[in-house]
Amino acid sequence: MKLFKKILNIFFVSLGVIFFIMILVATFFWFTSPLGKGNSLSTVITNFVGKNKVKVDNVDKNPLLTGEQEAQLETLGIDPSTLPTEITAEMKACFVVKLGQTRTNEITGGSAPTAIDFFKARSCIK
Helix, strand or coil, X not given: CHHHHHHHHHHHHHHXXXXXXXXXXXXXXXXXXXXXCCCCHHHHHHHHHHHHCCCCCCCCCCCCCCHHHHHHHHHCCCCHHXXXXXXXXXXXXXXXXXXXXXXXXXXXXXXXXXXXXXXXXXXXXX
């Protein structure tokens, strides 16, 4: 019985060591991308930061939105021309409830809405 426990112990410790080494190798490839394929962490971060910079065109699709706001919504897959062209008192009250007074003032002042802002307040524009 002791021999069986010793064999099982060696077996599971070996599996644990192999699993740990596999995690280390996967982490190494994730962070460094030594073969030049795939994304290293720095590439992922650079792409993420680069996606936040939106390309603004000169076509006005919604008179309530700035060009940057329209471009930000387009990167989220939303067509600004389908959004309402005027804000009612009920809509503004809904925005304040969903986003808070400060964020609502920032967006109405020209700040671009984020994806989180849109998903929080999407029920207000329908």
